[in-house]
Amino acid sequence: MVKLDELRTRAAGCTNCDLYRDATQTVFGVGRPGARLMLVGEQPGHDEDLEGEPFVGPAGRLLDGALRDAGIDRAEAYVTNVVKHFKFKRTGKRRIHQTPTTREVKACLPWFLGELEAIRPEVVTTLGGTAAKALLGPSFRVTHHRGEVLEYAGLPLVATIHPSAVLRIPDRAARAEALEGLVTDLRLAAKVAADV
Ligand code: URA
Secondary structure (H helix, E strand, O other): OOOHHHHHHHHHOOOOOHHHHOOOOOOOOEOOOOOOEEEEEOOOOHHHHHHOOOOOOHHHHHHHHHHHHOOOOHHHEEEEEOOOOOOEEEEOOEEEEOOOOHHHHHHHHHHHHHHHHHHOOOEEEEEOHHHHHHHHOOOOOHHHOOOOOEEEOOEEEEEEOOHHHHHOOOOHHHHHHHHHHHHHHHHHHHHHHHHO
16 A cells, blocks of 8 residues: 555656646645545645645635534544646636646546545545546536435545535525535534444
8 A cells, every 4th residue: 555655745746637837736635544534625726735735725714614513623634635736727916716627637536546545534525516526427416415425435425515615605694504504514424434
């Protein structure tokens, strides 16, 4: 089995697709081997690209709160993304997030599979459509499978929404409702991890 540190070092020099050209750095997963819960997002954003760690920007702060509300200690989870480089379009000084293509996701997937093998979590939780489709196929719809315990690579998988999707909801009540849904899904993942 390849060690996590070795994978991280190799991923730092990844040129499997063109995203490395404009991104600052590879953003590999963070957490301890043996973590029971593995959280998988789409790709690093602006802050993550600069800091080199997943979910440290606004979406990460929302995720931190949701994890706390679900009774999950983030330090006990492994947090990563299916795509390890920030894909963006420059408009003036701003860097605007772009959804990765299927080809870019596929090119990056071996790193995730290596992480999965090294961590061996009890449950995988995908955050948002890109991560869920990467693992469960292009026709997968998160909204159709909320609250279900699915399966990926012989492991239980809980698919939930992306924290950024919550942040984008302008209406306060609707945003609170979406956040509650995210917390409910995370509670389910925690329960599965505890029960296994
Ligand atoms: N969105 C993601 O999907 N991952 C991050 O690390 C940050 C924002």
